[in-house]
Amino acid sequence: MLTFPRLFVAFISILVGAVRALGKSRADLVLENIALRRQVQVLLSGGARPRFDDVDRGLWVAFREAWPGWVERLLIVCPETVVRWHRERFRRYWTRLSNENRRPGRPPIDLELRRLIRRMARENPWGAPRVHGELLKLGFVVSEATVSRYMPRRQPDPDRLQRWMTFLRNHKDGIAAMDFFTVPTVGLRVLYCFFVIEHGRRRVLHFNATYNPPSAWVIQQLREAFPFDTAPRHLIFDRDATFSAAVVGFVLSMGTKPCRTAPRSPWQNGLAERWIGSCRRDLLDRVVPLGRGHVVRLVREYIAYHHTDRTHLGLSKETPDGRPVTPRPFESARVVGLSRVGGLHHKYEWREAA
Numbered sequence: 001m002l003t004f005p006r007l008f009v010a011f012i013s014i015l016v017g018a019v020r021a022l023g024k025s026r027a028d029l030v031l032e033n034i035a036l037r038r039q040v041q042v043l044l045s046g047g048a049r050p051r052f053d054d055v056d057r058g059l060w061v062a063f064r065e066a067w068p069g070w071v072e073r074l075l076i077v078c079p080e081t082v083v084r085w086h087r088e089r090f091r092r093y094w095t096r097l098s099n100e101n102r103r104p105g106r107p108p109i110d111l112e113l114r115r116l117i118r119r120m121a122r123e124n125p126w127g128a129p130r131v132h133g134e135l136l137k138l139g140f141v142v143s144e145a146t147v148s149r150y151m152p153r154r155q156p157d158p159d160r161l162q163r164w165m166t167f168l169r170n171h172k173d174g175i176a177a178m179d180f181f182t183v184p185t186v187g188l189r190v191l192y193c194f195f196v197i198e199h200g201r202r203r204v205l206h207f208n209a210t211y212n213p214p215s216a217w218v219i220q221q222l223r224e225a226f227p228f229d230t231a232p233r234h235l236i237f238d239r240d241a242t243f244s245a246a247v248v249g250f251v252l253s254m255g256t257k258p259c260r261t262a263p264r265s266p267w268q269n270g271l272a273e274r275w276i277g278s279c280r281r282d283l284l285d286r287v288v289p290l291g292r293g294h295v296v297r298l299v300r301e302y303i304a305y306h307h308t309d310r311t312h313l314g315l316s317k318e319t320p321d322g323r324p325v326t327p328r329p330f331e332s333a334r335v336v337g338l339s340r341v342g343g344l345h346h347k348y349e350w351r352e353a354a
Helices: 004-021 024-044 054-066 079-100 111-123 128-137 144-150 158-170 215-225 245-253 266-282 292-308
Strands: 175-184 190-198 204-210 234-237 257-260 333-340 345-352
Touching (some): 079 175, 111 128, 128 144, 175 266, 190 292, 204 215, 204 292, 234 266, 245 257, 266 292
Antiparallel strands (some): 175 190, 190 204
């Protein structure tokens, strides 16, 4: 259901687009007057520190996506503040939605039982099934899933970690990984982003996004990621419910061995997790996405930058596609910065001085 803030942001975005359609120069002048007048009103409202309400926040979030010249006219707050407003608005919206739709579920177990679970796990080399069996014999009615939730987290076995790292190192040219991550949009919807990355050169083989990722959609993405006979020998993915038995069966049909990570062990798919972190820090934490098309376009631009321009420590400070070294061609040459990903990043080259 659409709420007032979402309708307000959508209305402002449509209004800004309509004004810009009237003519570029005149549209920029009209939008600049609106932005400056609103900031003057905020400053004249009194107080040593300007106070912004939801109307101001919605106005600048809409300007952020529909008007390229918004940054130069924003004088009383930083552009990063506009992105932070959107993140806070998204959190408040989903918190309210969760509270409104809260349904009665399983009651939390007693503190005594939680302590007993941790004590059994600490005093014995047992997993959740064995602890659950002991609790049943003591007359406690609790599920095995609940027991596993309160089990203390153990450090990974060093031998197991070494074996896994050896496997990744020895077979990196035949390993790919896939995973999901989420992105909040300006309409307060959750967008599920899917990608496939190879281990050998850190190349992102495929990226797409959707609001509803069923297993059939994942299978189609795998078809696009590995056309013809390009499937890897091993494919790493976690135990997300979307990666169902149908997805596992399709992976096997490609001639690929599925390698599912252990529960709550993101370190086993570390390359994919690191790429998600880089994508968030370098791009997604700095923008307010309008929707699926906007996110797909931005991330694919970032992937192109990731492949051709961005150096990687894991590749000895080389790029996945290989970037040649270009020494200074002549004495008068100067270093110039070439904009990448809408100006968030740059590539530097030698150019003849003007």
